[in-house]
Amino acid sequence: MNGVAAIHPAVQEAIEWEVRLRGGDVSQPERDQFDAWRRADPAHEDAWARLQERLARLQALQRAPSVAVRRALNEPSHARRRVLKAGAGFATLVMAGIGTRELVRVYSLDADYHNGNTAPEKIALSDGRPMTLGASARVYAAEDNSQGHIYLAAGQIATGGTRADSQALVVKTRDGIVRTDSARLSVDALRLHTVVAVQGGDATLLSHAGEPVHASDGSVWSLSPRRIARMPETSSDIFAWTHGTLVVLDRAVPDVVETLGRYYNGYIRFPQAALSRRVSGVFPLDDPTAALRQLAEGLGLSLKLYGNVLAVASKV
Incomplete structure (x- = not known):
């Protein structure tokens, strides 16, 4: 989920609450307001639970031993498929947290050539x-x-x-x-x-x-x-990505958000209204946080970050 598709209002509100609560210095009235929001609608509680589940999956992936990841990636494609089907090897290390299908998507374990970096x-x-x-x-x-x-x-x-x-x-x-x-x-x-x-x-x-x-x-x-x-x-302009630079001219915002999401490796949320706009610019791929901030500011938005897990752009 990189903010390209429309997000349900309850999910958007859950993300905004996550940012506020993890940002520190949360007052008791704000916590009471958060509790009231969760109780106000079953959709709110469901959205909050789903967000926490996804964040937990990201953390499980980040904790996975890099040696095990590299060993799985170095296997020939047919061997990776066999490992996945058997539920053995690297998959068992984090199966409880994310499951085989998520492993295939995140680490491209079934591809013949892939880049996990x-x-x-x-x-x-x-x-x-x-x-x-x-x-x-x-x-x-x-x-x-x-x-x-x-x-x-x-x-x-x-x-x-x-x-x-x-x-x-x-x-x-x-x-x-x-x-x-x-x-x-x-x-x-x-x-x-x-x-x-x-x-x-x-x-x-x-x-x-x-x-x-x-x-x-x-x-x-x-x-x-x-x-x-x-x-x-x-x-x-386009080949500049091989040297760490994204160059776009009159490009749809979802293209830029999706590309930067490959380098930020977390959840990115831009308002739906911003996703219908177009931008031009030169963005550093080796510093995705700075690139996201540059994109947000160019659209008249501010960017809030929660570590390397969550980036939310909103109106100033």
Whole structure:
């Protein structure tokens, strides 16, 4: 939950109470007001209980031994799946706190390539092609072992140029397909669409419904199931993420919140009205708290933080 979808009023109020109560210096009248809020509506008590459960799950993940996490991540994909099905190994360490499905989502234990860190990670595909994985990136190899065919399930990747003696690179997301014979690609699988930057060559974009679109060197595109549209950024702007910088021009706020959420690794809440706006800016990915504060201030909001677990933007 990163604030992109609409949040029920009771859930929003529960988050705001969490911030107030954990912020320190809470008066007795405020505590009485909190108790009255919980008793006023069963939905309030339910929202509060669910929030505490989610925060407890985050804490359980953060306490999990890093050695165990790394060992699980280093297993081949088929072995990770077997471990998950058996409920053994690393999964048993925190099963009581979060469960197998949460482990798969958070640590990408079923992906063939993944990055569980916030710093970009350089890897090589099975055919030797270089690739950079962004934070929370999850990449699957083609089930039929097709050379150069991958599926980006989540996060952002940057590919190296394709060699003359190799097959074309094909990157699929839930929104469509990107194909190139020579260009470097930055492909970002966001909730609302996939952002594709093309550099050093040309590419072809194909949505689920529509004709192929030619993407020239230096261009940036929004790829969604029924629409392909040119974006105002340059490919250099988009590729800046590989050096720790997010550059956006006239971008929808949910895109920025989602991207920063990969680096903040906690709950982010922006008002619904702010999510309908668009922003431009340069944000430091190596300091997500400063980036979130910069985003909030640019929207005329203030940002309250609860450690590395909760960030709530609200009207000043």
